[in-house]
Amino acid sequence: MNEFKLKILDLLKEDARLSASTIATMLGADEADVSAAIAEMERDHMIVKYATVVNWSKVDDEKVTALIQVECTPERGRGFESIAERIYLYPEVKSVYLMSGAYDLQVEIEGKNLKAVASFVSDKLSTIESVIATKTFFILKKYKQDGIILEEVEGDHRLLVSP
Amino acid sequence: MITNQETRGKPSTEGMKQYLSAGARAIPPSGIRRFFDLVSASKDSSIISLGVGEPDFVTPWHIRDAAVYSLEKGKTQYTSNAGMPELREAIAEYLSKQFHLKYEPDDEVLVTVGGSEAIDLAIRALVEPGDEVLIPEPSYVPYNPITSLGGGVPIGIETFAKDGFKLTEENLRAVITPRSKLLILSYPSNPTGAIMSYEDLLPIAKVVEEHDLIVVSDEIYAELTYGSRHVSFASLPGMKDRTILVSGFSKAFAMTGWRMGYACGHPDLIGAMLKIHQYTVMCAPIMGQVAALEALKNGMEEMYRMIESYNQRRRLVVQGFRDIGLACHEPQGAFYVFPSIESTGLSSEEFSMRLVKEAKVAAVPGHVFGKGGEGFLRCSYASSVAQLTEALERIGQFIRQL
Numbered sequence: 294m295n296e297f298k299l300k301i302l303d304l305l306k307e308d309a310r311l312s313a314s315t316i317a318t319m320l321g322a323d324e325a326d327v328s329a330a331i332a333e334m335e336r337d338h339m340i341v342k343y344a345t346v347v348n349w350s351k352v353d354d355e356k357v358t359a360l361i362q363v364e365c366t367p368e369r370g371r372g373f374e375s376i377a378e379r380i381y382l383y384p385e386v387k388s389v390y391l392m393s394g395a396y397d398l399q400v401e402i403e404g405k406n407l408k409a410v411a412s413f414v415s416d417k418l419s420t421i422e423s424v425i426a427t428k429t430f431f432i433l434k435k436y437k438q439d440g441i442i443l444e445e446v447e448g449d450h451r452l453l454v455s456p
Numbered sequence: 457m458i459t460n461q462e463t464r465g466k467p468s469t470e471g472m473k474q475y476l477s478a479g480a481r482a483i484p485p486s487g488i489r490r491f492f493d494l495v496s497a498s499k500d501s502s503i504i505s506l507g508v509g510e511p512d513f514v515t516p517w518h519i520r521d522a523a524v525y526s527l528e529k530g531k532t533q534y535t536s537n538a539g540m541p542e543l544r545e546a547i548a549e550y551l552s553k554q555f556h557l558k559y560e561p562d563d564e565v566l567v568t569v570g571g572s573e574a575i576d577l578a579i580r581a582l583v584e585p586g587d588e589v590l591i592p593e594p595s596y597v598p599y600n601p602i603t604s605l606g607g608g609v610p611i612g613i614e615t616f617a618k619d620g621f622k623l624t625e626e627n628l629r630a631v632i633t634p635r636s637k638l639l640i641l642s643y644p645s646n647p648t649g650a651i652m653s654y655e656d657l658l659p660i661a662k663v664v665e666e667h668d669l670i671v672v673s674d675e676i677y678a679e680l681t682y683g684s685r686h687v688s689f690a691s692l693p694g695m696k697d698r699t700i701l702v703s704g705f706s707k708a709f710a711m712t713g714w715r716m717g718y719a720c721g722h723p724d725l726i727g728a729m730l731k732i733h734q735y736t737v738m739c740a741p742i743m744g745q746v747a748a749l750e751a752l753k754n755g756m757e758e759m760y761r762m763i764e765s766y767n768q769r770r771r772l773v774v775q776g777f778r779d780i781g782l783a784c785h786e787p788q789g790a791f792y793v794f795p796s797i798e799s800t801g802l803s804s805e806e807f808s809m810r811l812v813k814e815a816k817v818a819a820v821p822g823h824v825f826g827k828g829g830e831g832f833l834r835c836s837y838a839s840s841v842a843q844l845t846e847a848l849e850r851i852g853q854f855i856r857q858l
Contacts, residue, residue: 304768308841311841315772315841315845318771318772318775319768319769319771319772319841320768320771321771449512451508451510451512452492452508453492453495453496453503453505453507453508453818454488454491454492454495454496454505454507454508454509454818454820455488455492455507455508455509455510456486456488456509456596456597456598456646
């Protein structure tokens, strides 16, 4: 991973809508080089998607999110891969991480309401053969997500003109 | 000297101005302040301001947190006049690491209330009535009035865009007289963004030696250089004893409101400044000193991140002005661009006023920064990319319809 690509990623993760020409100016680089680097990263799946960070608590259509700690038995030869896959293919699953420590997988679920999440856990997750136990924790409020503070930050306090 | 003896009488309908000292009466209100009042009076929230002389970052959280913690622990007392010993040590260590300067924390470092106080102390400690203080311009505004207040004579040295707004040996020699006492160097420069390299400073040091000058080197923007590291004037051969280095935490660590600065120099000079300092302010606020110590101990990584961000925006804004068709020399330091608006045929004052009214963009007219500033505009790029892009768009539109 070269430094040039890292610099581009640093800018894009703050604002995915920056154009290649603006990025080129900001980095003092050639626009064609920036476009090529971005295309390459997209091809290599280094840049996976240009998504929008939504503060869902501001949207009427509120959702319920839960973090679930899953203990499971790894499969011979494949470890946790196929269990993880069986879980992450469900569209209501937002993230799946393999963890060190007291449990194995951390699963983030999003549902329309409490009932939807509860029935996902009891009907789908717990019934997977290698799953031994689950612990469900509902998220009450999101303050910061992926390095982005969701609360509205206070505006610019600076004087309009200063020496 | 003018005195106020002749004009003093009973308070009258004319107000109280007759009681003011001649010095206070004579210094003009800051040109920036006047422009600020005009912009603020409009109360128009759609105005984008490029007139701000401070970082757009809030002080990094670990620094704020350190200050909050020390408050909780009850650190609310005076410190030693020169500043907390551990802070002075940290400053000396920092200057050694970053700029190859060797100062003794005990008697060569003085912690002040912002770089501003250090400038005031230095000029007060050195300038006698009639002494000439040489100030390369366009320049940060306060050197001039502070000099006048002490009876000194400020002498502006015009610098030019063709020289990248650097001070040249030739221009310096042209203003030297037997009364020349002090040379102010303020690089990286507010408002031009100019820097002085080792090679640029060498001939200046020669003149300083030859004419027995003392230099007040205001290096508050030292960390904010792009492409090359800042060279401190005090690090030049033979210049350490002749230089009072002034700096602070405001720009590098986004700590303007804390008012934390320092001065370093020969013990005789720093000692005299310390005398004035202990009578006038006692010591810099302890909360600020704790925050400054945290900044030096753990703030470098965050500082470099901020510098990189300024650099990106600098490139964006320089390119933006050039695309609009305004000549813009490339600033190598600080966070200002200083484009020429001469091609529009308007004066700086006229241009800025109309820009606020018609395009809703505030930028400081160059003439307030002294000689050589007319025909230019100071624009700060310490704003978000979105704001800068919108401001450039508006300026471009404004110029096209002139």
